[in-house]
Amino acid sequence: QAASSLTVASQPSACSGDNEYADVDLDKLGFGLTPVDFMCIMRCSKEENFKEGRLTRFGNIEISPSAGVLNYGQGLYEGTKANRTASGRILLFRPEQNATRMKHGAERMCMPSPSIEQFVDAVKEIVFANKRWIPPPGKGSLYVRPLLLGSGPILGLAPAPEYTFLIYASPVHNYFKEGTAPLNLYIDENFVRASPGGAGGVKTITNYAPVLKAIARAKNRGFSDVLYLDALHRKYLKEVSSCNIFIVKGNLISTPAANGTILEGVTRKSIIETARDHGYQVEERPILVDELVDTDEVFCTGTAVGVAPVASITHQNRRIEFKSEGRLVSQELCSTLVGLQTGRIEDTKGWTVEV
Numbered sequence: 001q002a003a004s005s006l007t008v009a010s011q012p013s014a015c016s017g018d019n020e021y022a023d024v025d026l027d028k029l030g031f032g033l034t035p036v037d038f039m040c041i042m043r044c045s046k047e048e049n050f051k052e053g054r055l056t057r058f059g060n061i062e063i064s065p066s067a068g069v070l071n072y073g074q075g076l077y078e079g080t081k082a083n084r085t086a087s088g089r090i091l092l093f094r095p096e097q098n099a100t101r102m103k104h105g106a107e108r109m110c111m112p113s114p115s116i117e118q119f120v121d122a123v124k125e126i127v128f129a130n131k132r133w134i135p136p137p138g139k140g141s142l143y144v145r146p147l148l149l150g151s152g153p154i155l156g157l158a159p160a161p162e163y164t165f166l167i168y169a170s171p172v173h174n175y176f177k178e179g180t181a182p183l184n185l186y187i188d189e190n191f192v193r194a195s196p197g198g199a200g201g202v203k204t205i206t207n208y209a210p211v212l213k214a215i216a217r218a219k220n221r222g223f224s225d226v227l228y229l230d231a232l233h234r235k236y237l238k239e240v241s242s243c244n245i246f247i248v249k250g251n252l253i254s255t256p257a258a259n260g261t262i263l264e265g266v267t268r269k270s271i272i273e274t275a276r277d278h279g280y281q282v283e284e285r286p287i288l289v290d291e292l293v294d295t296d297e298v299f300c301t302g303t304a305v306g307v308a309p310v311a312s313i314t315h316q317n318r319r320i321e322f323k324s325e326g327r328l329v330s331q332e333l334c335s336t337l338v339g340l341q342t343g344r345i346e347d348t349k350g351w352t353v354e355v
């Protein structure tokens, strides 16, 4: 059981019984919200650090209409997953990476942040308290969503006087409605996701609503998601709305360099290391959109998305197709990563954390 650093505000009676599963329709599980039993909340003022948290029933929170997060978007979010192993263990995947990323993001957004230990302990507690919602092996994961919010009231543009660190969770399976089918991406040059000097490299909530319109346009045309180009030249690949991107040519795997305009995903980082372990050469570098015509394979990575092969990318009315069946590099790397995350492969890297 996770070490307890949270005050329990209501008894976790709903999760008694080790082998009990919550009533979830696993065949319909996509990436929608299924409310679970508990969430956790910690609050602190801008002069303090986070201290004690509370485990409470999942539900609405009360927030001032002039909260910094509601008015000026002073907020960050994270995403990590808990999986069940075949032997019944519960594993988290590199949660300290999410904690570190939140810490860096908080600095950028002028917010206090929980310590790495507080973050990881709270994630463990939320997973343990909601463990009946973790799908059986192979049927999905419990997606854990930590939020850091400027929750105190403020009218002028300045850091909020009070902060809320909150974690909720939901059982999930495939992110895209396509399931595990290869993705079809669309490059829409009318939109950019991030620009130099902006906050594209941190997981601020303000990076996400602006891409909703681009996603809606792409989905209306039958595409899975949008691949963004750089803001200055509109000729280098950056990332997809919901995930990072990799291209494969022979033994060389490349992904756009993280220069403050790319969200450095935990899955991105783990796939880079896994690919090197598998003998591939991996480069983080500027990738020209023109390189796509001469690319063997393309795949996306993200916590929610996992490792997803890309069948095509459409750019300026030209559809470029990639290998997306048979023996894929992405499949080889995905199998190792999922093997580690679900306990099928022994974790020699210390990436998994047992709850």
Ligand code: COI
Residues within 6 Å of the ligand: 078, 079, 080, 241, 242, 243, 302, 303, 304, 305
């Ligand atoms: C994640 O992969 O955890 C994300 O935060 C992406 C989000 C669009 C679901």
